[in-house]
Each structure stands twice: as C-alpha cells, then as structure tokens.
Amino acid sequence: MNETTRKQYxxxxxxxxxxxxxxxxxxHRSRTKQLGxxxxxxxxxxxxxxINTWSEMNSCHRHLRDRAEEVKRGVWQAGGFxxxxxxxxLGEIFMKPSAMMYRNLLAMExxxxxxxxxxxxxxxLGGCDxxxxxxxxxxxxxxIPAIFVxxxxxxxxxxxxxxxxxxxxxxxxxxxxxxxxxxxxDFIGVEDGVARSAGTCMTMGTASxxxxxxxxxxxxxxxxxxIPAVDSGHSRxxxxxxxxxxxxxxxxxxxxxxxxPAAFDNAITTLMALGGSxxxxxxxxxxxxxxxxxxxxxxxxxxxxxxxxxxNLRPSGKYLMEDYHYAGGLRxxxxxxxxxxxxxxxxxxGMTLGENLADAExxxxxxxxxxxxxxxxxxxxxxxxxxxxxxxxxxxSAAMETRFxxxxxxxxxxxxxxxxxxxxxxxxxxxxxxxxxxxxxAGPQGAPGxxxxxxxxxxxxxxxxxxxDMLRISDARMSGTSYGACVxxxxxxxxxxxxxxxxxxxxxxxLDVAARSLRLVLDDAEIAARRAAWTPPPPxxxxxxxxxxxxxxxxxxxxxxxxFLAGDAPTKEPEIH
Numbered sequence: 001m002n003e004t005t006r007k008q009y010x011x012x013x014x015x016x017x018x019x020x021x022x023x024x025x026x027x028h029r030s031r032t033k034q035l036g037x038x039x040x041x042x043x044x045x046x047x048x049x050x051i052n053t054w055s056e057m058n059s060c061h062r063h064l065r066d067r068a069e070e071v072k073r074g075v076w077q078a079g080g081f082x083x084x085x086x087x088x089x090l091g092e093i094f095m096k097p098s099a100m101m102y103r104n105l106l107a108m109e110x111x112x113x114x115x116x117x118x119x120x121x122x123x124x125l126g127g128c129d130x131x132x133x134x135x136x137x138x139x140x141x142x143x144i145p146a147i148f149v150x151x152x153x154x155x156x157x158x159x160x161x162x163x164x165x166x167x168x169x170x171x172x173x174x175x176x177x178x179x180x181x182x183x184x185x186d187f188i189g190v191e192d193g194v195a196r197s198a199g200t201c202m203t204m205g206t207a208s209x210x211x212x213x214x215x216x217x218x219x220x221x222x223x224x225x226x227i228p229a230v231d232s233g234h235s236r237x238x239x240x241x242x243x244x245x246x247x248x249x250x251x252x253x254x255x256x257x258x259x260x261p262a263a264f265d266n267a268i269t270t271l272m273a274l275g276g277s278x279x280x281x282x283x284x285x286x287x288x289x290x291x292x293x294x295x296x297x298x299x300x301x302x303x304x305x306x307x308x309x310x311x312n313l314r315p316s317g318k319y320l321m322e323d324y325h326y327a328g329g330l331r332x333x334x335x336x337x338x339x340x341x342x343x344x345x346x347x348x349x350g351m352t353l354g355e356n357l358a359d360a361e362x363x364x365x366x367x368x369x370x371x372x373x374x375x376x377x378x379x380x381x382x383x384x385x386x387x388x389x390x391x392x393x394x395x396x397s398a399a400m401e402t403r404f405x406x407x408x409x410x411x412x413x414x415x416x417x418x419x420x421x422x423x424x425x426x427x428x429x430x431x432x433x434x435x436x437x438x439x440x441x442a443g444p445q446g447a448p449g450x451x452x453x454x455x456x457x458x459x460x461x462x463x464x465x466x467x468x469d470m471l472r473i474s475d476a477r478m479s480g481t482s483y484g485a486c487v488x489x490x491x492x493x494x495x496x497x498x499x500x501x502x503x504x505x506x507x508x509x510x511l512d513v514a515a516r517s518l519r520l521v522l523d524d525a526e527i528a529a530r531r532a533a534w535t536p537p538p539p540x541x542x543x544x545x546x547x548x549x550x551x552x553x554x555x556x557x558x559x560x561x562x563x564f565l566a567g568d569a570p571t572k573e574p575e576i577h
Contacts, residue, residue: 005251005252006250006251007249007250007251007252009044009045012046012047012120012249013047013118013119013120013144013573014046014047014118014119014120016118016576017118017576018032018042018043018118020576024576024577028118037081041081042081045079045080045081046080046081046120046121046246046249046250047080047081047083047118047119047120047121048075048080048081048082048083048119048120048121048122048123048242048245048246048249049083049085049113049114049117049119049121049122049123050068050071050072050075050082050083050084050085050122050123050125051085051087051110051113051114051122051123051124051125051126051135051138052064052065052068052084052085052086052087052125053086053087053088053089053090053106053125053126053128053131053135054068054086054089054125055089055091057089057091057094057095058089058090058091058094058128059091059093059195059198060091060092060127060128060151060154060198060199060200060201060207061089061091061125061126061127061128061131061151061198062198063151063198063199063229063230064125064126064151066235067125067149067151067234067235067238068084068125070235070238070239070242071123071125071149071238071239071241071242072084072242073239073242074238074239074240074241074242074243074244075123075242075243075245075246076242077239077242077243078242078243078244078245078246078247079246080121080242080245080246080249082242083117083119085113085117087106087109087110087113087135088102088105088106088109089128089131090102090103090106090128090129090130090131090134091128092128092129092130092206092207092479097447097448097449097451098447098448098449098450098451098452099128099129099130100130100449100450100451100477100560101448101449101450101546101549102130102134102449102545103130103133103134103137103283103286103560104134104137104549104553104560104561104562104565105134105545106130106131106134106135106138107133107134107135107137107138107141107565108138108562108565109138110124110134110135110138110139110142111137111138111139111141111142111571114138114139114142114144115142115571115573115574116574119144120144120145120249121144121145121146121147121245121246121248121249122139122142122144122145122146122147122245123146123147123148123149123241123242123245124136124138124139124146124147124148124149125149125151126148126149126150126151127150127151127152127199127200127207127211127229128151128200128207129200129205129206129207129210129279129480130206130283132148132150132207132210132211132213132214132283133210133283133286133287135148136148136214136217136219136255136287136290137286137287137290137561137565139219139255140255140256140259140287140290140291140568141290141565141568141571143254143255143256143570144254145245145248145249145251145252145253145254146219146245146248146254146255147219147220147221147241147244147245147248147348148214148219148220149220149224149237149238149241150211150214150215150220150224150225150227151198151199151200151207151211151229152199152200152211152226152227152228152229152230152231152234153199153200153201153202153207153208153226153228153229153320153321153322153325154166154195154196154197154198154199154200154201154202154228154229154230155196155197155199155202155228155230155322156202156320156321156322156323157169157193157194157195157196157202158193158196159189159190159192159193159194160186160189163320164190164193164194165194165201165202165203165314165315165320165481166194166195166201166202166203166205166481167201167203167205167315167479167480167481167482168203168205168314168315168481168482168483169190169194169314170190170194170481171455171481171482171483173186173187173190174187175457175458175463175468178425178457178460178463179460179463179464180464197228197229197230198229198230199228199229199230200229201480201481202228202320202321202322203313203314203315203320203321203480203481204274204275204276204277204311204313204314204315204316204321204324204480205277205315205479205480205481206277206279206280206479206480206481207480208225208226208276208313208321208480209271209274209276209277209279209280209480210277210279210280210283211224211225211226212225212226212270212271212274212276212330213267213270213271213276213280213283213284215330216263216266216267216270216330216334216353217258217259217263217264217266217267217287218258218259218263218345218346218347218348218353219255219258219259219347219348220241220348221237221240221241221244221347221348221349222331222347222349222351222356223237223329223330223331224237224241225329225330226321226324226325226329226330227325227329228321228322228325231325244348244349247350248348251350253348253350255291256291256292256568257346258345258346258347258348259287259288259291259293260293260345261293262342262344262345263342263345264284264287264288264291264293264295265299265303265342266341266342266345266353267284268284268295268299268300268303268304269303269307269337269340269341270330270333270334271284271300271379271381272300272303272304272307272309272378272379272380272381273307273308273309273310273311273333273334273336273337273379274309274310274311274313274333274380275309275311275313275316275317275375275376275379275380275381275396275398275399276380276381276480277479277480278381278394278395278396278477278478278480278488278489279477279480280480281297281300281381281383281394281489282477282489282556282559282560283559284559285297285557285558285559285561286559286560286561286566287559288559289558289559289561289566289567290561290565290566290567290568291568292567292568295559297383297392297394297557298383300381300383301382301383301516303340303379304378304379304380304381304382304383305378305379306340306378307337307340307378307379308337308369308371308374308375308376308377308378308379309374309375309376309378309379309380309398310333310336310337310368310369310370310371310374310375311324311333311367311368311369311375312366312367312368312369312375313367314481315396315399315480315481315482315483316375316376316380316396316398316399316483317375318366319366319367323364323367324367324368326363326364327362327363327364327367327368328360328361328362328363328364328368331356331357331360332360332361332362332363332368333368334353334357334360335357335360335362336362336368336369336370336371337371338354338357341353343357375398376397376398378397379398380396380397380398380399381394381395381396381397381398382394382395382397382513382516383516384487384511384513384516384517384518385516385517385518386517386518386519386520387499387519387520387522387527388473388490388499388500388503388509388518388519388520389487389490389491389499389500389518390491390492390498390499391491391492391498391555391557392489392491392556392557393473393487393488393489393490393491393518394487394488394489395485395486395487395488395511395513396478396482396483396486397513399482399483399484400469400483400484400485400486401468401469401484401485404469404470404471404485404511405511405512405513405514406511406512406513406514407434407436407471407485407510407511408508408509408510408511408521409434409435409436409471409508409509410434410435410436410505410506410507410508410509411435411436411437411438411503411504411505411506411507411508411509412429412430412431412435412436412437412438412505413438413440413503413504413505413507414437414438414439414440414456415440415441416439416440416441416442416446417439417441417442417447417451417453420437420439420453420456424456424457424459424460425459425460425461427461429459429461431459431461431462431470432462433462433465433467433470435470435471436470436471436472436473436509437456437470437471437472437473438472438473438474438500438503438509439453439454439456439472439473439474439475439476440474440475440494440495440500440501440503441475441493441494441495441501441537442454442474442475442476442493442494443475443476443490443491443493443494443495443496443498443555443556444493444553444554444555444556444560445493445495445496445540445549445550445553446475446493446494446495446496446537447476448540448541448546448549448550449549450475450476450477450556450560451476451477452476452477452478452479452482453474453476453477453478454472454474454476454477454478454482454486454487454488455472455478455479455482455483455484455486456470456472456474456486458470469484469485470484470485471485471487471509471511472484472485472486472487473486473487473490473500473509473518474486474487474488474490474500475488475489475490475491475493475494475495475498475500475556476488476489477489485511487511487518489556489557490518490556491555491556491557492555493555493556495536495537496536496555497531497534497536499520499527501534502520502527502530502531502534503520504530507520507521507522508520508521509521548562552564554566
C-alpha cells in the first residue's frame, strides 16, 4: 500500500494512448471526441474501465446498468474519466452445460479488455456465482488498481405465509412435490414467490459466499458484500467505489498488493465461519494461483478445524441475507472471530482489516452467533481423502443429517446424468435409506464443465417413506444453496480414470467425516484389475472453446483454471502504434 507516493499523469497507462506525440495519439483523442467528450472530460485524468456483466440472460444482474451509471457518477466526482466495457455475463441458471465452464472465458476476456485498452483502473460489476471469481482472477492477472462492486442479494421470497430462500427452498419443495405432500399449484406458488427482485440468491449460496470472500480479501469497500441489491445503500456504495478507484490509481494500489497469503487465510476462515458454499474452495484455489499463491486443500481443512460456524443462514441455518445484513453483516461476523484473523491485511479503502472492524456491531445475535452459541464447533466444510478421492473431495458437513457423518452403505452407480435421470425413480433401482448414490462423469471434463449436479435427487420411493437425506457422491459441484450429505469435487474425476470410475453397483463405500476419510471397500488387487480394464470415454468436443477447455482445464483440487493462465507471470503490455 503506497498512500504517500502519488503517480504523475505521464506515468499512467492511458497517457501512452492519449498524451504521446504523433498521429496515433491524435486519432485516439479524435475518436474519444466522437463519443461526445471534450478535452476537459478526459485530458490529464485516469481512465477507469467499468467492466459490466449486465445481461438479460442473467436476472441477478438486471440492475447493473443503473449501478454502472452510479459508479460513473463517483468517478466523475473524483476527477476520473469512466468508460463502460461490457463483458460475458455468467448467468448461473441459464448457461449450459455449466456457468463454471465459462468462468475462465470471462477471466480471459476481462483481463484482455483491460490490457488492450487505455485503462488505468477498473471497477468490476458482478455477483452471480462464477462472475465474481472470473472478474477477480482477471484483475489479479492484469494487476492494475481494481475494486469490486458486488451485485448484492435479492429480497427474501415468500409463499403462503412462508419465507422462501432461493435454491434451498426450491430443492426442498421439489422433493415434497415428488413425495406427494404438495401439489403442482403449490409448487407454482413457490416458483412465483422465490425470486422477486434484482440480485443474487439471498441464501448463503455461492454468490453471497464469494462476495464475502472478496470483501475480506480487501477488494471491496467494507460492508459492501451483503447490501441488498435494491437497497438505496447499494447505489451509494457503487458511487463511493467509483470515487475510491480514482484514488487507488493515483496511489498505484494493485490487487496483488492486497492478495497476500495472510489475506487468503482470512478468506478461508471467513468461508468456514459462514458455512459457505463448497464452490468457494475451487474458486479460492484459482484466485490465489493468479496471485502466485499455492492453496492446497489441506489448508482449508486446517483452518476449518479451528473455525466455528456462526452465520445462521440457509442452507445451514435459518435466516436469509436481508436478515444478515441488517444484523450487522460480514463486519459483525468477523468481529466474532477476530483472534482467528490477520487484522493487519489491508483493503481498498486504505485501512487494515482490524481498523475496518473496530466499530462493527451485532444487532441480532441469533442471526450472527457468538462462538459460544455456534451452529457447529468446526467449519461447515470438510476435505476428505482416501482411495476413492486420492486428490481430495469436499462435503458440506454443516448442511447434512448428522447420521451420515459416519456411514457405510452399498453403491448404486449412475454412469452419467442422463442415466441418473432415467433411473432414479425406477422401482427396480432397489434403493434403501442406507444406499450410496454415485454419479460418474460429472466433473470438469466429464460433464463437461463440472455442473451443479452433486445434490442428486432422492428416489421417489424413499421420499414417500419420509427419507430426506442420503449419502451421495460425485465429481460434480452443487449449488451453494443446496444441502444434504453430498460428497463433491472427487479428484481425480472419473472421466480421466479416477477411482470413482471404477465403482460398481453393490460396492461398499465408507464415509467418516471426523476422520476425513472416503473409502471404497475393495482390496488393492481388485481396484488394480478394474483400472486395467477401464477404457477412456470419447471426447466431447472437436473444436472451439470446448476443445480449449478440455485440453487445458485443471482438476478440482487445482481450481479448474487453465494451465496457461495459472500463476503470476506478467504478460507484456501492448505496443502503441
């Protein structure tokens, strides 16, 4: 952090475009005037690129057009020149086969938008699950001053006098519809009431988790991560972010100045205290990699064992993001775990984490618990290893029935999603409450794109008997709004010959969360024989981005980043000719 030394205009990136002698700079100025701006609008000012992921195919971001204008207002007020630059919008609901498959595409696009244009600093507008890490990865690799403006959660849902949480209650009532306890008209009521404003999921899903992580990493203004999307405070935060980025440019404060190993430890600790999304593990590994920091899965487990779950939020708890924000939000929660944090880490507002938390208060201690009344004594996510997941797997232990914390049962194997969808309700499936449902070929390459298929549906016959949770294992992800005894991110994935590919119907599988163990109960000789007989499946793609993905994506334990994008090696600045 360099708050005393200030850049001169001639040192800014944009000056190479605008202020150099010769015809080329004249052309740049002329085309800026073509936009309707005069010399007084841009001359001598830092250019602030506003990367906007607004799209009509991303309902969570429908308000970001307005927020971009409010950011511009702040940039103008602080003496900068704002330019809005649209980028790929990763709408979690609509994009197939998975928004995850396009996270790296957004990261590439946003990085190159910033590099190829006369931009001195960036304001990043996003919120829907994969958008957050994609934008942060881009800004970290580009490493010019940047600040993130989270989209904010939507308002709480409601139906028939019941409060609804996006995702979590959809899964819940879908199971009840299949069990016959509600009818189609009831479910349409849930559908109508669950998403009633702009903003991201208002549960502690991936969007809210990643927004909180970005705040604790120091890349957003303190308190920004939980402001509801339609609260007027959200607009004010956007304008303040616009003002602040101009100062960050003059001070030359860049993402890698903030993204230290200690900051990532703080982020992992925050993830655990929130009972946050399992997806965050993949994204944090990738984000840290762009800063040149190695984050092994074991580090998540180390910090999980010392961090209580304090956020009483669905799917692990009771409340929603509106309740959490007005109860004090992230700053209040972090005050509760202050001894577990490195409070010297700095933020884009120029202050340390400790300084930013000094006046934080809790206004509802049932929403934000103290360590003495924690939802769970240890972090809500657990890393598992064993002969079924030699490179690791993850389970959200805070959001499952406790009877599955130690479980042994026979496998029912689905070779892919279509096989599962076709057979899950077949009476001949023979599932019992002790069965272990196994989904293969749902990982980064197998699906492809590692979709959120990990919360496998419970067979209808068991739902009708009152069963609402089962042990389920896959190399897929699951929505951060999901719940249940779901083992995810099994690595290496089955599509590339990982042990999950070798599981057969009737094989016994053992899970022991306390021991961090996931085992296929077979002797080594039988596993070796099955591996020798295994043949790789055919490729999904022969061209385009899909082929690029297949050739270069890493496994889940490596953050699913592209091998040619990972790391902190600099990329050459463009020549201005």
